[in-house]
Amino acid sequence: MICSKFIRNTNQTKQFGDIVLDYREDTFAILEPYFQPELPQSLIDKFGKWAVITGATDGIGKEYAKELAKRGLNVVLISRTKEKLVAVTTEIENSYKVKTKWIVADFSKGKEIYEHIRQELTGIPVNVLVNNVGRMYDYPDELCKQPEDLLWDIININVGAVTLMSRLLIPEMKKQGKGAIVNISSGSELQPMPLMAVYAASKRYIKSLTLAMSEELSEYNITVQCVTPLFLVTKMNLYSKTVMKGNILIPQVQAFTRSAVFTLGKTNETTGYWSHGLQYFFMKLLPEWLRMRIAHFITKQMRKEHLSFQAESKNS
Ligand SMILES: NC(=O)c1ccc[n+]([C@@H]2O[C@H](COP(=O)([O-])OP(=O)(O)OC[C@H]3O[C@@H](n4cnc5c(N)ncnc54)[C@H](OP(=O)(O)O)[C@@H]3O)[C@@H](O)[C@H]2O)c1
Helix, strand or coil: CHHHHHHHHHHCCCCHHHHHHHHHHHHHHHHHHHHCCCCCCCHHHHHCCEEEEECCCCHHHHHHHHHHHHCCCEEEEEECCHHHHHHHHHHHHHHHCCCEEEEECCHHHCCCHHHHHHHHCCCCCEEEEEECCCCCCCCCCCHHHCCHHHHHHHHHHHHHHHHHHHHHHHHHHHHHCCEEEEEECCHHHHCCCCCCHHHHHHHHHHHHHHHHHHHHHHHHCEEEEEECCCCCECHHHCCCHHHHHCECCECEHHHHHHHHHHCCCCCCEECCCHHHHHHHHHHHCCCHHHHHHHHHHHHHHHHHHHHHHHHHHHHC
16 A cells, blocks of 8 residues: 555655655554554453464564463463473463463474374363464575475475464354464565575465455454564574674564564554564565565675685684
8 A cells, every 4th residue: 555655656746745745654654553552452352361372482482472471361382392382381470470381393294283283272262373483494595405304394384384273273263253363474575585485485475375364254353463574683593693683673572572462453464563664665665576686685695694604613
């Protein structure tokens, strides 16, 4: 909507002052969801009491679990490592006095794991699902240089988990007549990303799936939100020292997630964080072919940075 407005502006040879005013309006529209007042209803009243979060022991998933628990929701955490699950659920129980449960599951293992998750969730009325788990390459590089197993894992984790976890939990939400599904995509869905090709393609799948699910489920009072973060300081980006330093455009994960959870129930499409919203808006003004060239330039720089760091470490 914002982009088409921009195109209209340029076609109609508007005065410079009008365009500046329109930009100001657009900027307010982008920033509004991050700064508007709290919802009149609590998340529990609006959606329900139990949340499931995938990939919940680190990064965004762990912070979602904590933010939801802070708002009184009971949380079920799913990821691969039992010790980390025990540590995070204990921390949450001690801090927020909510019920917790953990489930060990490896989403790279294909569809067999969903029966195990279904059994573990028996009797728990789940209304909120955060499809967060995701896998990137170890560092940006060409598709043909990625191990076959890693590519298959990325497809199972980034595409399979969001699809089958939603399928598993939607019936309970429909039965209860309310619920929310949060799908964590990525700003990389905005254009194809050379050197991160499979990752970005999987995130575009999530965007498309989410928009369709949102329409399918609106008549059942189920919110489906697509969150498209840009770069954040999490261990997924350990390959880049520049990203891990963080800055105003690359926030710390706690600040990001606090803001992203704040938008739940207010908007169905968000980057989650105000400075990501602005970056996304300005990138979207460019044609896709140009965005892809810029993305390629950035991923090449990241690969170079990573390889020179590796070479330095070997020599020292
Ligand atoms: N970080 C960013 O800059 C960024 C930007 C945009 C979008 N995102 C998206 O945000 C989501 C979370 O990213 P993050 O940066 O927070 O990741 P992260 O810090 O690497 O954390 C990943 C979490 O997922 C779990 N996990 C990894 N592989 C798993 C598997 N096969 N099965 C089950 N659990 C698994 C990990 O725990 P265990 O290792 O114990 O299993 C951990 O809890 C991803 O979907 C990512 O694509 C991230």
